[in-house]
Amino acid sequence: QVQLVESGGGLVQAGGSLRLSCAASGRADAYTMAYTMAWFRRAPGKEHEFVAATRWGDTYYADSVEGRFTISRDDAKRTGYLQMNGLKPEDTAVYYCAAEGLVADIRSPGQYDYWGQGTQVTVSS
Numbered sequence: 867q868v869q870l871v872e873s874g875g876g877l878v879q880a881g882g883s884l885r886l887s888c889a890a891s892g893r894a895d896a897y898t899m900a901y902t903m904a905w906f907r908r909a910p911g912k913e914h915e916f917v918a919a920t921r922w923g924d925t926y927y928a929d930s931v932e933g934r935f936t937i938s939r940d941d942a943k944r945t946g947y948l949q950m951n952g953l954k955p956e957d958t959a960v961y962y963c964a965a966e967g968l969v970a971d972i973r974s975p976g977q978y979d980y981w982g983q984g985t986q987v988t989v990s991s
Contacts, residue, residue, distance in 0.1 A: 868892040868900050868980045870963050875985030882953050882989070888946040888963030888982060900965035903939055903946045906975050907959035907987075916973040917961070918948060926972055931957075953989045960984040 874886040886905070890897050904919035918937040919926045925937055934953075939946040946963055964978035971977055 868896050868965055870965060870980055870982035872961065872963050872982040872985040875961060875987045877988045877990065878953055880954055880989055880991050883949070883951045884953065884987060886948040886950065886961055886963075886985060886987075888948075890944040890946070890965065897944055899967045900980060902966045902969050902972060902978075903937075904964045904966075904972065904978065905937060905946075905948045905961060906964060907957075907961045908984075909959040912959075914962070914975040915959070916975070919972045920946075921972065928973075950987070953987075955989045955991045958987060958989050960986050 869891045871889045872886060874884060878884055902921040905917040906914045907917050908914050916928050917931055918935055920937045920939055934951050936949040962984045963982045965980040966978040969977035
């Protein structure tokens with residue numbers, strides 16, 4: 867089992883930046899097998915939306931965040947990150963990190979077994 871805890875959310879003005887962290891704990895072998903790490907977000911009244919993912923050094927982004935957000939992970943610290951620059955009011959949502967091994971569709975939330983509790987990001991105009 868892998869436990870995930872997000873942090874770093876908050877209130878920021880449009881154009882500002884935030885860095886989210888996702889700290890993983892649990893069995894070392896379980897973490898090693900969860901080599902796909904992703905970020906999703908959920909705005910009020912909407913479904914989970916794919917934001918970004920990383921697997922084996924490759925990165926994937928939603929079109930809406932490409933060029934503004936950067937996903938990374940530090941396996942020595944068992945922590946993933948989402949650097950968010952140029953934030954817009956439409957980025958307001960609860961952000962979740964998720965982890966899994968090999969997934970067929972990296973952008974599908976249903977593919978992930980491990981989830982954090984979420985962290986709120988609010989961007990004011």
